[in-house]
Amino acid sequence: xxxxxxxxxxxxxxxxxxxxxxxxxxxxxxxxxxxxxxxxxxxxxxxxxxxxxxxxxxxxxxxxxxxxxxxxxxxxxxxxxxxxxxxxxxxxxxxxxxxxxxxxxxxxxxxxxxxxxxxxxxxxxxxxxxxxxxxxxxxxxxxxxxxxxxxxxxxxxxxxxxxxxxxxxxxxxxxxxxxxxxxxxxxxxxxxxxxxxxxxxxxxxxxxxxxxxxxxxxxxxxxxxxxxxxxxxxxxxxxxxxxxxxxxxxxxxxxxxxxxxxx
Amino acid sequence: xxxxxxxxxxxxxxxxxxxxxxxxxxxxxxxxxxxxxxxxxxxxxxxxxxxxxxxxxxxxxxxxxxxxxxxxxxxxxxxxxxxxxxxxxxxxxxxxxxxxxxxxxxxxxxxxxxxxxxxxxxxxxxxxxxxxxxxxxxxxxxxxxxxxxxxxxxxxxxxxxxxxxxxxxxxxxxxxxxxxxxxxxxxxxxxxxxxxxxxxxxxxxxxxxxxxxxxxx
Amino acid sequence: xxxxxxxxxxxxxxxxxxxxxxxxxxxxxxxxxxxxxxxxxxxxxxxxxxxxxxxxxxxxxxxxxxxxxxxxxxxxxxxxxxxxxxxxxxxxxxxxxxxxxxxxxxxxxxxxxxxxxxxxxxxxxxxxxxxxxxxxxxxxxxxxxxxxxxxxxxxxxxxxxxxxxxxxxxxxxxxxxxxxxxxxxxxxxxxxxxxxxxxxxxxxxxxxxxxxxxx
Ligand SMILES: Nc1ncnc2c1ncn2[C@@H]1O[C@H](COP(=O)(O)OP(=O)(O)O)[C@@H](O)[C@H]1O
Ligand SMILES: [Mg+2]
Numbered sequence: 001x002x003x004x005x006x007x008x009x010x011x012x013x014x015x016x017x018x019x020x021x022x023x024x025x026x027x028x029x030x031x032x033x034x035x036x037x038x039x040x041x042x043x044x045x046x047x048x049x050x051x052x053x054x055x056x057x058x059x060x061x062x063x064x065x066x067x068x069x070x071x072x073x074x075x076x077x078x079x080x081x082x083x084x085x086x087x088x089x090x091x092x093x094x095x096x097x098x099x100x101x102x103x104x105x106x107x108x109x110x111x112x113x114x115x116x117x118x119x120x121x122x123x124x125x126x127x128x129x130x131x132x133x134x135x136x137x138x139x140x141x142x143x144x145x146x147x148x149x150x151x152x153x154x155x156x157x158x159x160x161x162x163x164x165x166x167x168x169x170x171x172x173x174x175x176x177x178x179x180x181x182x183x184x185x186x187x188x189x190x191x192x193x194x195x196x197x198x199x200x201x202x203x204x205x206x207x208x209x210x211x212x213x214x215x216x217x218x219x220x221x222x223x224x225x226x227x228x229x230x231x232x233x234x235x236x237x238x239x240x241x242x243x244x245x246x247x248x249x250x251x252x253x254x255x256x257x258x259x260x261x262x263x
Numbered sequence: 264x265x266x267x268x269x270x271x272x273x274x275x276x277x278x279x280x281x282x283x284x285x286x287x288x289x290x291x292x293x294x295x296x297x298x299x300x301x302x303x304x305x306x307x308x309x310x311x312x313x314x315x316x317x318x319x320x321x322x323x324x325x326x327x328x329x330x331x332x333x334x335x336x337x338x339x340x341x342x343x344x345x346x347x348x349x350x351x352x353x354x355x356x357x358x359x360x361x362x363x364x365x366x367x368x369x370x371x372x373x374x375x376x377x378x379x380x381x382x383x384x385x386x387x388x389x390x391x392x393x394x395x396x397x398x399x400x401x402x403x404x405x406x407x408x409x410x411x412x413x414x415x416x417x418x419x420x421x422x423x424x425x426x427x428x429x430x431x432x433x434x435x436x437x438x439x440x441x442x443x444x445x446x447x448x449x450x451x452x453x454x455x456x457x458x459x460x461x462x463x464x465x466x467x468x469x470x471x472x473x474x475x476x477x478x479x480x
Numbered sequence: 481x482x483x484x485x486x487x488x489x490x491x492x493x494x495x496x497x498x499x500x501x502x503x504x505x506x507x508x509x510x511x512x513x514x515x516x517x518x519x520x521x522x523x524x525x526x527x528x529x530x531x532x533x534x535x536x537x538x539x540x541x542x543x544x545x546x547x548x549x550x551x552x553x554x555x556x557x558x559x560x561x562x563x564x565x566x567x568x569x570x571x572x573x574x575x576x577x578x579x580x581x582x583x584x585x586x587x588x589x590x591x592x593x594x595x596x597x598x599x600x601x602x603x604x605x606x607x608x609x610x611x612x613x614x615x616x617x618x619x620x621x622x623x624x625x626x627x628x629x630x631x632x633x634x635x636x637x638x639x640x641x642x643x644x645x646x647x648x649x650x651x652x653x654x655x656x657x658x659x660x661x662x663x664x665x666x667x668x669x670x671x672x673x674x675x676x677x678x679x680x681x682x683x684x685x686x687x688x689x690x691x692x693x694x695x
Contacts, residue, residue, distance in 0.1 A: 052596075052599070052600050053599060054596050054599060054600070084604075088602055088604070091599075091602055092602050094600075095600060095601075096600040098593065098596065098597065098600075100593055102591070102593035102594060102596060102597035103597075104594065104597070104612055104616075105616065106615045106616050106619065115601075115611065116601035116602070116603070119603065119607050119611055120601060120602050120603055120604075120607065164601070165600070165601075168601060168602070264556070264557065322677070323669075323673055326630065326634075326672070326673050326676035326677050326680065327634065327669045327672040327673050327676065328634040328635070328636075328637035328638075328648070328672055329634070330637040330638060330640075330641075330648060331637055331648060331651075331665065331668050331669055331672060332669070334648075334651075334652075334665055334668075335665045335666075335669060338655070338661050338665060339661055339662050339665050339666070342661055342662050420540075420541070420542040420543075421542070422542075423542045423544040423545055424544060424638070426544075427641060434542070434544065434545060434548070438548070441552065447548075447552040447553050447556070448553045448556050451545065451548055451549050451552060451553050452549065452553065454545050455541040455542075455545050455546070455549060456541075458540060458541040458542050458545060459536075459537060459540040459541050462539075462540045462541075463536055463540045466539075466540070
């Protein structure tokens, strides 16, 4: 097996006195697509946000391509909190797509996608524009390049957000419930785009979702979260059709029931 | 540079002028509260002429400086046989000027009362007067109380302008002392400190009120 | 003099000073407001404290008192300055204090998600502020900034009291020499209104233009 691209070592997270993650060990391989499932409040979002450096780690370490994310090694090899520069360097491997899109409302669609390549990566404007347009084409929104996000549907917004994250060429792309803020009829177009990325890219994907069918379709592996721990972790067929942990069985049953309720 | 003895010597004179400042604020504020409400009601009038004229006057007062309005009241009114004491002219100017701001505050308060309340009042057969006094205003005013309080503090801080029409309030008192002793440092600093000592606690209290109000509404 | 001659005479002698004071003080207030507003959001307690003192002192005392203090007291400490400098300084410092609160609350009103998206795209703090947060905050600040500009413009009439030769000062001079009191002060009110009113309208238009289709 090759070196994992992401490795969580005994990661713990507290919000004040509330323990949200409880000593998690976890790996993502290069190009691997991992889906996280589990009841709401079980810590999935927090788990992902630690990797995106949106929440601070309480204990343990996270490695990205062998570099510590939240820490730096000093001359004696001891770990100390990472400097801003170090954090930014390691973070550049990670991208994220949010549940509520968070597009920049004051910029056109094209500007949204161009902004980070130009400002953050210092890429040439013309060249950045070209790749932004390519990316918009890929998500099927090139014709919307000059509109503002306020004029887009939820599904279109999320596709722009995906293009915006992809254009930075991250090695790991996080999706946190990318379709749960969307009207049902708009879910499909976003899932199609994610499926495309999963199929053609060597980008690793960490997908938090409640869409079990979709998870089965794109994921190489599914991890089940409960109470701040990963209870079960394995190939989709195993997790979904041969669950071992009682909590996972319960979760899937409840899930199937709500899913199969008449439309 | 700074002479404590001198400061303590002039302090009582300046402090005693404080009541002129405070009573000008209070009278001006009451005037602003009442006249502001009148503007609001006139602007809401069904009579287009009344409503437009009131709106025009309010806009004119709002878009011209208080100082010039004070000059106008103090120097122009006498041309028409209406000579006013500095205090009277001052509070009229102050009250009139801020009535236009309060009118705006009332308007936003009234607009925040949903249309359903008017319909209920009609359904319960309230007359216009009762609808206003029993239903609309009791709901419109409390949420805007912090803003109204803020204007009280603002008006308090504007009273030094009244010195320009020869009212001897605290700034004018300090100026007079300064002119006679050629020392402005202590008197003017004392005036500043007095304003700060009075307005700062008031605005802190208002922020508390604002927090309470936003929690309730 | 006829009413029109009075207006022309007032404008000829005082308009430039009134507008110059307005523009310079507004620039100073905007700069101070942005610096103060950003410092108010600093993680450093001491920096926040310093700005809080500045804001409370200048909001808590009166503009006219500040104007007199700067013009009459500072020279005692060796800081002698022209009436124009004192006027710009006093008005700029005073409105800067209010503006810093507008800036602070404008920045705080930008959705937290914008910060998160910027972090996810690896912006530095400065890039995030400049490219993402401030442009959005600015649009939200516009109505307040517009109101403040009108208030600031009106407040420039106070500079007449430290003998700066603005419109109001010239009106007083004219009043003393011609005794056409009614016409002079009416003319003065009209002049202020004719400048302030389009300013109000202009700010509203700018607001609309900047939000059109975007928000
Ligand atoms: N910023 C925060 N402050 C305090 N508690 C939080 C915060 N974010 C999340 N939590 C808590 O952490 C727990 C896990 O939340 P989350 O990671 O969002 O779970 P999930 O994504 O699986 O629904 C929940 O109990 C939630 O209330
Ligand atoms: Mg979540």
